[in-house]
């Protein structure tokens with residue numbers, strides 16, 4: 582079976598490509614990248630392809646059985662058309678199946694909701710494409726949070742508006758294992774899967790930082806209005822409202838979901854303790 586993974590210059594795309602090589606063999610895995618020169622590993626054939634144009638993907642998908650579409654990073658309204666370019670290229674090139682990395686969360690009206698809404702539209706476009714498909718909805722990656730450690734230490738606290746809401750975290754590597762399974766196993770076709778691990782509060786998350794990184798952090802709960810102001814001061818109006826929107830969703834328990842990970846992978850998702858331990862040891 583020959584597969585193509587998009588955005589292999591990014592962290593999720595490259596993690597999936599590495600796992601795909603283990604499963605399908607190097608010669609059966611191709612990658613696409615907007616910036617191929619950024620791809621240092623894995624050492625696979627990498628085709629230049631920008632989500633804004635179909636042609637690069639049409640070229641990359643010749644002879645490919647299944648495509649893994651990593652969701653783009655552009656403004657939400659632009660992403661829908663970009664993803665359609667990949668879906669249409671897959672159809673035209675005779676690809677049989679498409680697997681898409683979507684996101685958890687309810688549709689809504691906020692700045693962050695616009696990202697969720699655009700992912701749901703691509704899910705619909707895939708379902709209507711006539712291709713076989715499988716869709717994963719990714720939980721929040723734990724890695725960017727852990728990479729923020731120095732800032733937390735500087736402040737002596739983790740401060741946001743999640744309150745007592747629970748969030749189901751995952752990691753890029755856990756996702757990569759699930760996506761290779763979705764590419765490979767046609768018995769999983771035609772469904773949408775929540776690819777998330779266990780749900781924890783921010784107080785519990787703070788405890789994991791203290792345990793694994795020997796810190797003395799405390800959790801500070803802000804109101805959504807207070808946190809929006811803090812975030813917009815640090816990250817500007819757009820990104821600030823996206824980040825504050827994520828924590829508001831956690832507060833509302835929208836990211837506290839039943840996981841379908843075991844159904845996809847055949848074992849339970851790693852615990853948050855294991856994710857922290859893996860991060861520390863890698």
Ligand SMILES: NC(=O)c1ccc[n+]([C@@H]2O[C@H](COP(=O)([O-])OP(=O)(O)OC[C@H]3O[C@@H](n4cnc5c(N)ncnc54)[C@H](OP(=O)(O)O)[C@@H]3O)[C@@H](O)[C@H]2O)c1
Pocket residue numbers: 588589590591592593594614615616619630631632633651652653654655663719720721722
């Ligand atoms: N679940 C979560 O917690 C979470 C967090 C952040 C993002 N996400 C979503 O998950 C996706 C993958 O995350 P990641 O960790 O791999 O992010 P990442 O490391 O920042 O990689 C983003 C990738 O998107 C590519 N890209 C952006 N615009 C493109 C375009 N017009 N055409 C082709 N490729 C384009 C980038 O290509 P270049 O190398 O050329 O820039 C890069 O390969 C993101 O794109 C986003 O949709 C999820």
